[in-house]
Amino acid sequence: MTAALLSLPLLIPLTAAAACAAMWARPRAQAGVCLGAALATLAASVALTAQVLRLGPIAAQAGAWPAPFGITLVADTLSCVMLLINSGVLAAAALHGLGSVDRPRASGGHHALTLTLAAGVSGAFLTGDIFNMYVWYEVMLLSSFVLVTLGSTRRQLEGGLAYLTLNLIASGLFLAGVGVLYGLTGTVNMADLALKLPAADRPQLVTAVGAVILTAFAIKAAAAPLYFWLPASYDTCPPVVAALMAGVLSKVGVYSIIRASSLFLGQEAAVFQWLLALSGLTMVLGVFGAAVAVEIRRVLAFHSVSQIGYMLMGFAVAMLAARTRPESQPVAELALAGAILFMVHHAAVKTNLFLISGVVLRARGTTRLAQLGGLCHTHPLTAGLFFVTAMSLAGVPLLSGFIAKLALVRAGVQAGQDAIVAVSLFVSLLTLYSMSKVWDQAFWKAPAAPPTKRMHFSGDPATADRDTALMLVPIGLLAGLALLIGLWPSPALDLCRRAAQEVLRPALYVGTVLGQDPTTEPAQAPTPPEEPL
């Protein structure tokens, strides 16, 4: 039962991808399979989350090889939250794709690749093995590279190559780091590494390998200074692909940073000082890029970079608080819960903004701000949904962004990290500025020019109304989710707080993977992790 629950988020999208490949000549059937698989994955993720909330973290050993020799699939609350994000974004993209993915794109493999991308992401969230995580990263990279370049226009290939090059460098660093870890400890199981790495006899090598692997994850997460691939690729591909990638892909990097450094890489508090500085730099550089961008998707892409900074900030504040002052555990929990909630919020909101840019592209054939205008008269519903979502991104009260930022700011102040709090508030202000810019230029001002020619992936003019209606369904649902989290934050916040508690007590994860039953373990007294404080 446990094994089935843990493997379903992988098996469903992979099986559906195989079905899509076999039905390559029937695009509409593929779209249906993709949507069905997305909803089934969402249901499986919800079931898994319910199980984890009832029993605590659960693990299954693939191939019946016991840990640490085989590959362990393991889900704690953090993994479950990430799986919910992944399957939710997948479902939204599949619904949107019913209206926005045209026939050549579908027979080029859009739906099958969307599903293998989702399977890769699920795998990275579920695996307990650092080498296996590398494999899932490659699955994601291959699928997303083809999704980005499908259609082969010149701009797409340029963006795709920037994306591929930087990500391959990151993959190389990651793999090299895993090799060194294996050489040091003889294991690639993350729970086993948590026990063996502190005892490794060459501490300077441990520090170096930590730096290498965290750099690789930071590139994958699009943190400063190596974030260029993200704005280069997100604004050249179809909005539905950008939505998928902005929604989950860079968060896999953040998740990996959280998982690896809470378990075994972050043995020195200095790591988190660096991470904190990096998070501030990421926020500021991203938001400056967004402030000067003149195209909706480019604004959104730079904001994705900036928002990654908030997630890293929450994690760094949490770990600094937990490592340097053990008595400030509640502050650490709040900061990490804030970071995790921020990921949930950002997945819903940023996915939605990219999906809305798809509607704009369908309606006007461009997303350049100078050529847009008047959308709030011609598309009032889209405009209203954009307004709600954009204000949530900026962190306006009563919406999800406010709750997530409030948690981060409160934790930052309580932890005495005033500088980064000031930076994050300043960046919020600039976020509000550039979201107002988009609102004003695209939706509010008088139309600048007659609609230009439709772009090649904006579809058949004959079915425009039906397609737009289909695209608006997931947009409405995601905007509703942003509003729901804003108005009634306690369920989401409680879930994230529980995830944070588990991350800050790595002994629970280690015990689950290495075979101690978490249900029999006393909740208050886990075996002390072997970490130098």
Place this chain on the structure above:
Amino acid sequence: MNALDSVILRTTTRLLLPVLAFFSIVVLLRGHNEPGGGFIGGLIAASGVALYAIAHGPDRARRLIGPDPRWWLGLGLTLGITSAIPGLLSGAGFFAGLWVSAQLPALGTLKLGTPIWFDAGVYVVVAASMLAMIFRLQEH
């Protein structure tokens, strides 16, 4: 089409294709305990068909393998994924290796299990994806 018009190549291909196909199956089957397996077997099979495509052009090579390479890709993926299911259903674990053995007259014991099932999936996926790429390159 893009075929090389060469009698020598066509004749050697006619001889080599069955050998390569047979050899790829042998490599696939011996891969469980010895060097070999689905990946290298799939490459060998693909190289045989690629040779045929060079000799006779991609159109005839497509007819040789029947359905589109993408269909084969789906089939191979399905084989690979479904090999995880018996372990899951029997409670032994996700992807657990399960074996059945049968006594064959004169040949000894035949052991069949989910690892070879999985490997067959790998074989098909590798061969199909190589051929999809090769055909595309030839047609452009």
